[in-house]
Amino acid sequence: MARVSQEHLDARRRQILDGAAVCFARNGFHATSMQDVLKEVDLSAGAVYRYFSGKEALIAAIVAEVLDQVHEGFEEGARSTPPPPPDTLVASVLSRVLATKASVTVDGRPAFPRLIIQVWTEVLRNEELATILKQGYGAVQETWGRIVEAYQDAGMMRSDVNADHVARTMMAAAMGFLAQQALFGPAPVEVLEDGLRGLMSAQGEPARSPLG
Template identity: 75%
Template sequence: MARVSQEHLDARRRQILDGAALCFARNGFHATSMQDVLKEVDLSAGAVYRYFSGKEELIAAIVGEVLGSVHEAFEGAAKQSPPPPPDLLVGSVLGRTLDTKAALTVDGEPAFPRLVVQVWTETLRNPELARVLRDGYDAVGGAWMRIVEGYQEAGMMRSDLPPEHVARTMIAAVLGFIAQLSLFGPAPVEVLQNGLRALMSMQDTPAES
């Protein structure tokens, strides 16, 4: 029997993950069955279960993959001296993430923002998924703290503010923007970039006596 190439295995895994992501974005985690996933990807149960044991493992893999790529991008930025400014950095990483998932649509709208909201909801009742998400955000937050330290060392940012606070604020801005995409429809990443640029342009002014 001929051996299956790694390229084929990777493509099949990608097919399953993308199909499951569409199902979860469309109907939510609990309303989606493994039969729905099998139908979406047009594969047998044996073919799918070779890669994933069930819905929980599928959603954890989807989350881990996205957060892993985001973490890698921010770690790369943290190694630059100085790192790119926040507006350019966030726009680049978020834009690349959205572009990677652009082919996945539900009713003509991008599926990824809807999927993110579904994941957040599921973490309230799924401790294992909550752990995966927490670990991923901790890694991204750690990278962002190193980016902030780079800004501070380069004199680009006030040094009296805790890097962790800035990191959490930046992550909150991105997550909030994704939530808006899910609730209100598509918008270019430039909207977030311009908002960050406006905030970055503010100058401290002395209070009037």
């Protein structure tokens, strides 16, 4: 029997994950069955179960993969001295992640933002998924904390602001942008980049004229 190459195995796993992502984004986790996934990817049950034990394993794999991509993107930024400014860094990482998911669509629209909303909803009832998400976000938050400290050391950011607070805010901005895409339709990442740049340029309250 011919030996199956690792490239073939990886491609088959990618096919299954992308098909499952479409199903979950389209109908949600609870309304999606493994039969729906099998139909979407046009594979037998044996072929799919060779890689994943069921729907829960598929969800966990999709979430872990995205979090790893995001974490590695920010780690790359953290290795620069100093790191790229927040607007550039967030936009760069988000663009890269979205580009890897661009081919996965539902009704002609990117499935990834809709999938993210489904994940957040599922986390509220699925402890295993909540643990994966918490660990992934914790890793990203820790990386962003180091990035902020690098900004402060380089004089790029006020030193009296808590690094963890800035990290949480930058993560919230990216998450909120994805939620907007899911709710209101696609928008270029440059929108987020320009918005962050604008906020970063804001100065303190202007001095009032003595005349009122």
